[in-house]
Amino acid sequence: MEFNQFFPPHDGISLRELASHLGAELLDDSAGNRRIRSVAPVARAAEGQVCYLRSRKGRGDLASCHASAIICEPAIRPIIPDNIPVLLTAKPETAFAMAGALLHPAALRPGAVVSGSTGVHPAAHVDPTAQLEPGVEIEPMAVIGARAEIGSGTRIGAGAVIGADVKIGRDCAIAPGATVIAALLGNGVIIHNGARIGQDGFGYAPGPRGMLKIVQIGRVIVQDNVEIGANTTIDRGTMDDTVVGEGTKIDNLVQIGHNVRIGRHCGIVSGVGIAGSTTIGNGVMIGGASGINGHITIGDGAQIAAMSGVIADVPAGARYGGVPARPLKDFLRDVAEAMARSDERAKLKGDRNE
Template identity: 70%
Template sequence: MEHNWFFPPHDGIRLGDLAVALGAELADAAHADRIVRSVSPVNRAKEGDLCYILSRKMRAELDTSAATAILCDPSLASLVPAHISVLLSKRPHTAFAQAGALLHSSAMSPDVMTSTSAIAPGAYVDPEARLEPGVTVEPMAVIGKGAEIGEGSHIGPGAVIGADVRIGRDCTISAGATVQYALIGNNVIIHPGARIGQDGFGYAPGPKPGMIKIVQIGRVIIQDHVEIGANTTIDRGTMDDTVIGEGTKIDNQVQVGHNVRIGRHCGIVSGVGIAGSTRIGDGVMIGGASGINGHITIGDGVQIAAMSGVVSDIPAGEKYGGIPARPMRDFLRDMAEIVMRSGTRTQKKGGNDE
């Protein structure tokens, strides 16, 4: 893939300066003045590109790579051809992410779609809303009565910010997103089409047949440095708050039910559904398309495999998988047994045919 106008290459960063910025070590100090301008996978890298490797499986691609520099663990440095500079890091994946942010800063959050630098014609900002200096509001966005938005924040085209919502500084609320009944911290990114603060799913039995809606009067609280993916929905609380902890990253098309409390620095992948009143600790990782039952507690540091069904509490630090989710060692043993039995049945069937 050639560079395109959406994410053009950087003007250039010296490898010596990049090493300092990443806390990495340049294997050959004589290469300090070499320049990198972009990131690339190893197999199609060219001059000016920075790549990274995590294992010896990349050896064949390295032999034909034209990259300017490779980030890697010191144990892999001997794999890199002599014409490619080496940046040594004990955490090359993390260092590469940091390098990408330096080389392509505009890709770190949704960009402004129009040339406006303030409140665009066609946007509606209620006279009783309060916007600090440096807020950008794009066309067709609506800012409700009493809403407050902090300095440096960007409200994308067609976004709706409800009455009395509070949004901190340097936030991005992308095109078509809606935020209501919510308090948003600083440096929060909400991607296109996300829905924050609508009422949760709550009903009581009514006259047969029928159900009676339960009032939802809580809020959504999103702490600093959270990222919410496209078309994700986060319901407000019933009588308590729905809370997303600092630094948590939520992928696209995730459903977070009312009263859910998610801890700090969690990672929740696409398609996850979290039912109401669940408590999730700090540093929890939940694989894609998993379903989390309501009114349960998931401890700090838990890892849940993709496509799992969690129906009960999980102690801190555990790794779970499967439907119903169970300790990973049990899940893997069960899967191995199923495969073995399936193979035995196939062999018996083949013998009968003969």
């Protein structure tokens, strides 16, 4: 790929300096003065770029690799061509993430829509009772409601809506088109385009003439350093709060129902739906397109495979998958048995047709 105007290359850092920043070992010190300006995939990495190889499955990409350095773990080192300097580390993916953050810091969070804009843009609407600390940026067409409070270093993107009484901490990024109402956000929170935070939860009671709406008077609490993907929705609580714990990362197009409590440093992938009043522990990983039943508990460190249907509690540290979700080894055994039966039926049908 040619020069990318959206995320231009870094001015350059020496390979020796990069190795030190990553805590990696540069195997060929004579290459230490090479300048690294950007990251790239292995197959098309060129001079001035660094890439990483996570497994031997990517070996074929090395044939077209002309990177100035490649990050890998010791087990992968023997397959790297001798002409490519190696940065050796036990955690190549982590090192590559650190390299990307150093070389392309603007890609870490939603950027400004209006070039050079600082402070409150004249085309934004900020209620006179809102309180903005120094260094807050409000882009065109953004709306800041009554009594809202926003901390220094935070940017509110174009067309975003921050509701009345919302509190947003310092160094946050609210991308264009997002809405935040009935919510309290900590420091370092990133909310991507089109996310909806704090709207009604889904609650109704049967009445003589149809469904009666149950009022939702809780809040959404988002702790420090949480990232929420584009078009994700997080409903406010019915009477208690919906809580997203510190450091948790939520992908695009996730639905989180009212009164859900998510622990710290969880990872929730695109398409997941979490029904109301579910409790999710710390360090839980939930694969894409999984459905989580309401009023259940998923224990600390549990892992849920993609496209699973979780209908009951999951113990801490467990690995579950399937519909209904069950211990992963049981799910894989069931899949293997089903495939074997399918193959047997196909063979019998073939024998009858001969």
